[in-house]
Amino acid sequence: MDFKQELIFKAQQADKFIAERFFVNENRQKLLYESMNYSLSAGGKRLRPVLMMSVCEMLGTDFNKTADFACAIEMIHTYSLIHDDLPAMDNDKFRRGKLTNHIVYGEDMAILAGDALLNKAFEVALSNTAGITADKLVKSLAVLAQMSGSEGMIGGQVVDIQNSGSDIDEKTLEYMYMLKTCALIRASGLVGAIIAGATDDEYKAIDKYCINLGMAFQIQDDILDIEGDEKILGKPIGSDQKNNKKTFVSLLGLEKSKELVKTYSYNAIDILQNLKRNSEFLEKLTIYLIDRNI
Amino acid sequence: MDFKQELIFKAQQADKFIAERFFVNENRQKLLYESMNYSLSAGGKRLRPVLMMSVCEMLGTDFNKTADFACAIEMIHTYSLIHDDLPAMDNDKFRRGKLTNHIVYGEDMAILAGDALLNKAFEVALSNTAGITADKLVKSLAVLAQMSGSEGMIGGQVVDIQNSGSDIDEKTLEYMYMLKTCALIRASGLVGAIIAGATDDEYKAIDKYCINLGMAFQIQDDILDIEGDEKILGKPIGSDQKNNKKTFVSLLGLEKSKELVKTYSYNAIDILQNLKRNSEFLEKLTIYLIDRNI
Numbered sequence: 001m002d003f004k005q006e007l008i009f010k011a012q013q014a015d016k017f018i019a020e021r022f023f024v025n026e027n028r029q030k031l032l033y034e035s036m037n038y039s040l041s042a043g044g045k046r047l048r049p050v051l052m053m054s055v056c057e058m059l060g061t062d063f064n065k066t067a068d069f070a071c072a073i074e075m076i077h078t079y080s081l082i083h084d085d086l087p088a089m090d091n092d093k094f095r096r097g098k099l100t101n102h103i104v105y106g107e108d109m110a111i112l113a114g115d116a117l118l119n120k121a122f123e124v125a126l127s128n129t130a131g132i133t134a135d136k137l138v139k140s141l142a143v144l145a146q147m148s149g150s151e152g153m154i155g156g157q158v159v160d161i162q163n164s165g166s167d168i169d170e171k172t173l174e175y176m177y178m179l180k181t182c183a184l185i186r187a188s189g190l191v192g193a194i195i196a197g198a199t200d201d202e203y204k205a206i207d208k209y210c211i212n213l214g215m216a217f218q219i220q221d222d223i224l225d226i227e228g229d230e231k232i233l234g235k236p237i238g239s240d241q242k243n244n245k246k247t248f249v250s251l252l253g254l255e256k257s258k259e260l261v262k263t264y265s266y267n268a269i270d271i272l273q274n275l276k277r278n279s280e281f282l283e284k285l286t287i288y289l290i291d292r293n294i
Numbered sequence: 295m296d297f298k299q300e301l302i303f304k305a306q307q308a309d310k311f312i313a314e315r316f317f318v319n320e321n322r323q324k325l326l327y328e329s330m331n332y333s334l335s336a337g338g339k340r341l342r343p344v345l346m347m348s349v350c351e352m353l354g355t356d357f358n359k360t361a362d363f364a365c366a367i368e369m370i371h372t373y374s375l376i377h378d379d380l381p382a383m384d385n386d387k388f389r390r391g392k393l394t395n396h397i398v399y400g401e402d403m404a405i406l407a408g409d410a411l412l413n414k415a416f417e418v419a420l421s422n423t424a425g426i427t428a429d430k431l432v433k434s435l436a437v438l439a440q441m442s443g444s445e446g447m448i449g450g451q452v453v454d455i456q457n458s459g460s461d462i463d464e465k466t467l468e469y470m471y472m473l474k475t476c477a478l479i480r481a482s483g484l485v486g487a488i489i490a491g492a493t494d495d496e497y498k499a500i501d502k503y504c505i506n507l508g509m510a511f512q513i514q515d516d517i518l519d520i521e522g523d524e525k526i527l528g529k530p531i532g533s534d535q536k537n538n539k540k541t542f543v544s545l546l547g548l549e550k551s552k553e554l555v556k557t558y559s560y561n562a563i564d565i566l567q568n569l570k571r572n573s574e575f576l577e578k579l580t581i582y583l584i585d586r587n588i
Contacts (some may be wrong), residue, residue: 027468032444032452083409084451088401107382108455112406112448115377115412122416126436134428141435142420149413150326154406158326175322216450 001077003284010063010276014049015257017067018074021124035105035113036120036180040078042096045294047217048073048188053193054207054285058277067130069140069191072121076148080157082110089161090243092105098233118148130154132195140191147187156180165244170251174215181221182214189213205271212268216261217289222247222292265290297578301344304357308343310366313363315418329399329407330414334372336390339588341511342367342482348579349486352571359469361424363434363485370442371478372409374451376404383455384537386518391528398418412442426489434485441481450474459538468509475515476508483507497567505574506562510555511583516541517551518587526588559584 022040024033049070053063085092085100087107092100102110125144128137146152156179163172189210193203224233225240226249240247248257268286272279316334318327334396343364347357379386379394386394396404419438422431440446450473457466483504487497518527519534520543534541542551562580566573 029444029449029452031456032449036444079409083405086405088405109452111377111380111382112451114453115373115408116444116448118412119439119448122435122439123443126432128432128437134432137432138422138428141416145413145417145420149417150323150330150410154410154413155323155326157406158323158403161406162325202318251419 001285002279003281003288006281007285007288010050010053011046013053013063014046014070014074017049017071021057021068021071021127021129022075022120031105031109032093032116033112034102035109036117038083038098038104039095039101039113040075040117042078042098044074044077044147046074047289048077048184050285051185051210051213052188052192054282055189056196057203058275058279058282059193059196059198060277061196063192065132065195066192068125068128069144069195072125072144073184073188073191073236075117075121075124076144076153079114079121080153080184082114082117084157089157090239091241092235094235100280112124121148136194136197140194143194144187147190152179152183152187156183160245163246166246168246168251170248173246173248173251177215177218178211181218182211185214185217186210202275202277205275209268209271212264212271213286213289216264216268216286217260219248219257219264220289222249222291223254223261225249226254228293234294261290295337295574295578295583297575298419300575301579301582303561304344304347307357308340308364308368309348311343311365315362315365315421315423315538316369316414326410327398329395329403330411331408332392332398333376333389333395334369334411335391336372338368338372338390340368342371342478343584344579345479345504345507345576346482346486348481348576350490351491352569352573352576353490353492353496354571355490359424359426359489362419362422363438366419366438367478367482369411369415369418370438373408373415374447376408376411378451380404383451384533386533388529388531409521410427415442429492430488430491436486437484438481438490441477441484446473446477446481450477454539457540459539462540464542467542467545468579471504471509471512475512476505479508479511480504496569496571499569503562503565506558506565507580507583510558510562510580513542513551513555513558513582515587516543517548517555519543520548522587528588550587552572555584 024037036227052066052070052073056066057063081095082101084090085095086102093103101113125141156176159176160180186207189206193206225237228237230237263287269283272283304587318331346360346364346367350360351357375389376395378384379389380396395407419435450470453470454474480501483500487500520533522531524531542554559580563577566576
C-alpha cells in the first residue's frame with residue numbers, strides 16, 4: 001500500500017462528500033453560506049472523516065456508507081474552530097494560513113456561521129443519502145451528539161477556558177484532552193464502527209484506539225505549537241504560551257511529551273493489531289501522525 | 295374548558311419534562327450546566343413546547359409522547375436567545391427580568407452554553423425516553439434540524455443583522471419573520487403532528503396554522519416593544535429602535551400592525567376549525583396571544 005497516496009485519496013473523497021452536501025447556494029442566505037464555507041473549505045487535514053471512513057473500511061464495509069456522517073463530523077470540528085477563535089475565546093487572527101472567520105465576516109456572522117455548521121451537521125447526517133438503516137442512523141446520531149456536547153467536546157472547551165492562566169495538574173489536563181480533542185476523534189471511529197456493524201468487542205477496541213490516537217494527536221499539537229514552522233502550520237506558534245494555556249509540554253517538557261506521543265501511538269497500534277482485521281492503513285496513519293509537522 | 299388553568303398546567307408539564315431531562319449535575323461540568331440552566335429556567339412562556347403538546351393532543355395522542363422534543367425545542371429557543379443577546383449581536387443586558395447570560399457568566403461561557411444547549415437539544419431528542427418509533431424519531435429530528443438551521447431560524451438571524459440600520463421593505467421583513475420566528479413555531483407544530491401520526495392534509499394545515507400564529511406572535515412582539523410594560527416584559531422597551539431594527543410597527547404603524555395581528559390570528563383559527571378536530575385549546579391559545587402583554 002502506498003500510504004501517502006491512499007491518505008490523499010481518502011481526504012479528497014472526504015472533500016467530495018462535503019462538496020456534494022454543502023455548497024454556497026444562490027438563495028437569500030448567500031453570505032451565511034459563504035461564511036460557513038470559508039472555514040469549511042479552509043484546507044484542514046480531514047483527519048476525522050478519513051478516520052471514520054477507514055474504520056468502516058477496515059471492518060469490511062464500503063466507506064461511501066459514511067459519506068453523510070463524515071461530512072457532519074467535519075462540520076462540527078469546523079464550527080468548534082470558528083467559535084474557539086472568537087475574541088471572547090482565544091482571540092486568534094489566523095487559522096490554516098487564512099484570517100479567522102470573525103476577522104473576515106465579523107463577530108456576529110462568525111457566531112451564526114458556527115451555530116449554522118453545528119446545526120447543518122445534524123441536517124446532513126439526517127439526510128441519510130448513504131441509506132444506512134434507521135437503527136444505525138439513530139445510534140450514530142446519538143454518539144455524534146454525545147461526543148460533541150457538554151459531556152464531550154464543548155465540555156473540554158469549558159475546562160480549557162476555566163483553567164487558562166492557572167496551574168493545572170496532569171490529571172486535569174488529561175481530562176481536558178479527553179473531552180476537547182479525543183471526543184470528536186472517538187465519534188469518528190465509533191460512527192465508522194456502527195455503520196460497519198462492529199461487534200461489541202470491536203466497538204470497545206475502536207473506542208480505545210481512538211482515545212490513544214486522540215491523546216497522541218493533541219500532545220503532538222502542543223509540541224508543534226513550540227517547535228512547528230509557522231509557514232507550514234498556517235498560524236503563529238507560541239499561541240498556547242500567549243494565551244497562558246497549560247499543555248503537556250509546559251507541564252512535562254518537550255522530551256517527555258515526545259515520548260508520550262509515541263507511547264499513546266504504539267498503544268493505539270497494539271489495539272488495532274489485536275483486532276485481526278486489515279488495519280494496515282490505520283496503523284500507518286497512526287505512525288504518520290507522530291511525525292506530522294502540520 | 296378553563297383555558298388559563300389548562301395553559302398553566304401544560305406549561306408546568308413542559309417545565310417538568312425539562313427538569314427530568316436537564317439538571318445541574320455534580321460532575322466536572324457544573325459551571326457549564328449552571329450557565330445553561332440559568333437561561334433555560336429563566337421563566338419563559340414555554341409557548342413552543344405547549345404548542346407541540348397541544349397539536350399532538352388535538353390529533354388524539356397523549357402529549358407525553360412529545361416530552362423529549364418539547365424539551366429539545368425549548369433548548370433551541372433558549373440557545374438562540376443567549377447568542378442573540380451577545381455583545382456582538384444585540385448586546386442586550388436584560389432578558390425576562392434577569393441579567394443576560396453573558397453578563398452573569400462571561401461572553402466565553404455564554405457562547406459555549408448556547409452551543410451546548412443546541413447540541414443538548416439533539417441529545418435529549420435522541421434519548422427518546424417517550425419511546426416513539428424510529429421512523430417518527432428520524433422525521434421529527436429532520437424537521438427540527440431544518441427549521442432551526444440556516445434555512446430556518448439561524449437564516450432569519452442573518453437577515454436580521456444584515457438589515458439592521460437599513461431600510462427594509464415589507465416583503466423582506468415578512469421573509470425575516472418567517473425564518474426568525476415562524477420556523478421554530480412551525481417545528482413545534484410539525485413535530486407534534488408527526489408524533490401523533492397526522493395525515494398529509496393535517497400536516498400541511500398545521501404548518502399553515504403555525505405560520506399564521508408565528509407571524510401574529512412576532513408582530514405582537516414588535517407592538518409590545520413600543521407599548522409594553524417593562525416591569526411585566528422583564529426587559530427594556532424600545533430596544534428595536536435602539537438597535538435600529540425595522541419592524542412591522544416602524545414600517546406600517548401601530549394601528550395597521552394591530553390589525554395584522556388579528557388577521558393572522560383569525561386565519562390561524564380558521565385553519566384549525568377546518569381540521570374538524572377538537573381544537574378548542576389551540577383556538578383559545580391563538581386568541582390569548584393577540585392580547586398578551588408578555
